[in-house]
Amino acid sequence: MTDQHIQTESEKDSEQLDPANSEQELWPSPGKILKKLREELGYSPQKVSQSLYITAHYVVALENDNYSKLPGHTFIKGYYRAYAEFLGADTEQVLNCYLKHLENSAEQDTQEAQADEIKNRKKSILWVSVVIVLIGVVVGGVWMMSEANALSIPATLEETNEQ
Numbered sequence: 246m247t248d249q250h251i252q253t254e255s256e257k258d259s260e261q262l263d264p265a266n267s268e269q270e271l272w273p274s275p276g277k278i279l280k281k282l283r284e285e286l287g288y289s290p291q292k293v294s295q296s297l298y299i300t301a302h303y304v305v306a307l308e309n310d311n312y313s314k315l316p317g318h319t320f321i322k323g324y325y326r327a328y329a330e331f332l333g334a335d336t337e338q339v340l341n342c343y344l345k346h347l348e349n350s351a352e353q354d355t356q357e358a359q360a361d362e363i364k365n366r367k368k369s370i371l372w373v374s375v376v377i378v379l380i381g382v383v384v385g386g387v388w389m390m391s392e393a394n395a396l397s398i399p400a401t402l403e404e405t406n407e408q
Contacts, residue, residue, distance in 0.1 A: 275346060
C-alpha cells in the first residue's frame with residue numbers, strides 16, 4: 246500500500262513537471278470535451294448531426310478538432326456553441342478551449358515555420374558555398390590553361406622560325 250502511494254506521488258510529480266501535460270489539463274481539446282459528454286449521454290454522432298442540422302462528418306471533425314474539414318472559424322464557433330448547448334455543456338468553457346486550442350496551434354505553426362526557415366537558410370548557404378567553389382575551380386582551370394598556352398606559344402614560335 247505504501248509502494249502504491251509513493252508511485253502515485255511520483256507520477257503526480259512527473260505530470261506536474263511536464264508543462265505540455267499541465268497545459269492540456271487546463272485547456273483540454275473542445276472536441277474531446279464534447280465527445281466525452283456525448284458518449285456519457287449515449288448519443289451517436291448521427292443523433293447529434295440530426296439535432297444540430299449538420300452532417301455527421303462535421304460532428305466527427307469537431308470532436309477530432311479537425312478544422313480543415315469544416316467551413317471556417319465563424320462556423321466552427323457556431324457549431325461548438327450549438328453542440329455544447331445541445332449536450333448541456335458550458336458553452337463559454339467550450340469556446341474558450343477552442344480559442345486556446347487555436348492559439349496553441351498557431352504557436353506550433355510559427356515554430357515549425359521558423360524551423361523550416363532555418364533549414365532553408367542552411368541549404369541556401371550550402372548551395373552558395375558550392376557555387377563559389379565551382380566558380381573558383383573554373384577560374385583556376387581557365388587560368389592554368391592560359392598559362393599553359395602562354396608557355397607553349399614561344400615553343401611554337403621557335404619551331405616556325407627554325408623552318
